[in-house]
Structures are given as C-alpha cells and as structure tokens.
Amino acid sequence: MADANAGTETATAAGPAEEELAGAGLRLEVDGAVATVTLNRPERRNAMTFATWRGLAAIGRSLPEGVRVVVLRGAGPSFSAGIDLSMFSGGGEGFADGSDAAATDRFIAELQEGYTWLRRPDIVTVAAVHGHVIGGGFQLALACDIRVAADDVKFCMKEPALGLVPDLTGTKPLVEIVGIGRALELCLTARTVQAEEAARLGLAEIVVPRDGLDAAVGGLVESLLAVNPGAAVATKRLLWEAAENTLEQQCAAERREQIGRLRELFGK
Ligand code: ACO
Numbered sequence: 001m002a003d004a005n006a007g008t009e010t011a012t013a014a015g016p017a018e019e020e021l022a023g024a025g026l027r028l029e030v031d032g033a034v035a036t037v038t039l040n041r042p043e044r045r046n047a048m049t050f051a052t053w054r055g056l057a058a059i060g061r062s063l064p065e066g067v068r069v070v071v072l073r074g075a076g077p078s079f080s081a082g083i084d085l086s087m088f089s090g091g092g093e094g095f096a097d098g099s100d101a102a103a104t105d106r107f108i109a110e111l112q113e114g115y116t117w118l119r120r121p122d123i124v125t126v127a128a129v130h131g132h133v134i135g136g137g138f139q140l141a142l143a144c145d146i147r148v149a150a151d152d153v154k155f156c157m158k159e160p161a162l163g164l165v166p167d168l169t170g171t172k173p174l175v176e177i178v179g180i181g182r183a184l185e186l187c188l189t190a191r192t193v194q195a196e197e198a199a200r201l202g203l204a205e206i207v208v209p210r211d212g213l214d215a216a217v218g219g220l221v222e223s224l225l226a227v228n229p230g231a232a233v234a235t236k237r238l239l240w241e242a243a244e245n246t247l248e249q250q251c252a253a254e255r256r257e258q259i260g261r262l263r264e265l266f267g268k
Pocket of ligand 1: 078081132
C-alpha cells in the first residue's frame with residue numbers, strides 16, 4: 001500500500017475498461033489479493049456522479065476471484081465531497097425526478113448496487129478516508145467493513161440540508177454504529193464530525209496522522225491477509241448476521257460455520 005502503483009495490474013478483461021472507469025472518476029488497481037479503488041476526480045474533490053456509482057457496482061460484479069481485501073480511497077485533498085451538485089442543476093444523464101415512483105425506485109436501487117457489494121462476505125472492505133467525507137462519500141465509507149481515518153477527516157451527512165434523505169445505503173450502518181439519537185442529531189443538523197469524535201463514536205476504527213494513512217491501511221491489509229481465507233469469510237458472515245439474529249439463532253449460526261471450518265481443517 002505504501003506505493004499503490006507498485007506491481008499492479010488493472011481490472012480483468014471481464015471488468016469495466018480503464019477508460020470507462022476514468023470517465024466515472026474511478027481507478028481500479030488489483031495487486032494479487034488486494035483491490036484498490038480510488039475516487040479520482042481530485043479537482044472536484046471526488047464528487048460522485050451516477051456514472052461513479054454504476055462504475056462501483058461494475059467493479060463489485062467483476063472483481064477477480066482471488067481478491068480478498070478491497071480498499072477505497074480518495075485522490076487529492078478529500079475522500080469525497082458527495083454527489084456532484086451539477087447533477088441537480090443539469091439533471092444528469094438518466095436523472096429520475098420522482099414523478100414516476102416505480103422508475104425512480106429502480107433508478108436508486110441501481111445506484112445502491114454501487115454500495116451493497118461492499119458487505120459481501122468473500123471480501124473485507126476498508127475505507128481509507130481523509131479530508132471531507134460528505135453525503136454519498138460518507139455513505140460509501142459506512143458501506144465498508146472498516147474505516148481508517150486520517151486526523152484531518154471531516155464526516156458530514158449533508159443530504160437533509162439539501163432537502164433529501166441519505167439513500168445510498170448509509171442510514172442502517174450509521175444507526176448501527178452511533179445509535180438512533182446520535183444518527184438523528186448528525187443527519188438533521190448536517191454538522192461535521194472530526195477525527196477525535198469520529199473515533200469516539202466508532203465511525204473510524206483507526207485514526208492516524210494524515211501522512212501515515214497509506215502505511216496504516218497497508219499494515220491493516222497485511223494483517224487481514226494473514227488470516228485463513230475461509231475463516232475470514234465465515235467470520236465476516238457470522239458477525240454481520242449477529243445484529244439481526246436472536247441469541248439462539250446466532251449460536252446455531254456459530255455451530256454451522258464451525259462445522260464448515262472443522263471439515264476444511266481436519267478433512268472429513
Ligand atoms: N459537486 C460538484 N463540484 C464540487 C463538489 C460537489 N459536491 N464539491 C466540490 N466541488 C468543486 C468546487 O465547485 C470547486 O470547483 P472550482 O475549482 O471549479 O471552483 C472544486 O471542486 C474545489 O472545491 P472547493 O470548494 O474550492 O474546495 P474546498 O477544499 O475549499 O472545499 C468542500 C471542499 C467543503 C467539499 C466544498 O467544495 C463543498 O462544500 N462542496 C459541496 C459538498 C456538498 O454539498 N455535497 C453534496 C452532499 S449530499 C450527497 O452527497 C447526496
């Protein structure tokens with residue numbers, strides 16, 4: 001991770017073309033078991049368009065099989081300033097204004113696919129965030145399993161201040177992480193949460209100085225890859241189920257996953 005470009009290759013033939021991703025403000029580098037997705041419109045503070053979200057979904061659909069860890073990062077001074085505000089004024093290609101509820105529902109569902117794959121159990125997803133992490137960018141970080149933040153991070157859920165709701169899958173993880181009261185306070189005031197508070201609220205698992213972000217993420221990735229792959233997949237599946245399950249269901253899920261592990265390890 002220290003040198004994100006060392007020994008890397010671009011997306012597989014089945015995945016989106018490099019130029020297509022570049023047009024969507026994205027860059028994908030796959031280095032063995034690690035895929036790094038960079039939000040790459042620094043001159044626009046990595047503001048995201050519909051193409052960005054479709055590009056993220058395409059990356060999720062076409063990840064090479066051996067990828068175990070996906071890192072999301074932002075180029076330039078910020079992780080992401082959220083939706084590209086010109087999408088509102090210019091309409092944006094394929095913009096759905098809500099007049100056709102079914103079409104708008106499908107439209108948003110398609111964009112949400114850019115986020116939902118990050119919960120897949122076969123990969124661990126890490127958001128490496130710095131600078132502004134706003135709206136759709138904040139939701140992207142929330143869609144990841146683990147957030148590593150630089151000490152200049154500024155999280156803000158801006159949507160309600162613009163008359164909208166956060167609709168890119170972020171409301172559930174936000175409430176799960178900070179609780180309903182804090183989630184309401186953060187969303188309805190659209191205030192900015194800085195690094196120290198983010199760590200306290202659990203919005204960032206790790207906070208490091210800005211110039212140590214790449215190294216911290218590299219170290220985390222190394223640790224994640226050191227774990228048995230099957231155990232990592234089964235444990236992620238188990239942990240994400242925990243909040244929804246009763247204790248009884250979760251105990252049963254633990255037994256089921258452990259039987260799979262024991263079979264793999266001891267070969268019956
Ligand atoms: N959409 C489109 N362009 C943007 C966006 C955006 N969300 N954010 C920044 N830019 C552009 C700016 O217009 C500016 O362009 P210019 O150089 O042509 O003037 C350039 O990126 C740099 O932005 P600055 O404002 O100069 O950078 P600064 O570091 O001072 O501020 C900040 C960054 C705080 C992120 C500010 O740009 C901002 O508030 N952006 C809007 C954030 C926003 O409201 N996002 C929507 C959230 S809701 C959602 O995501 C659904």
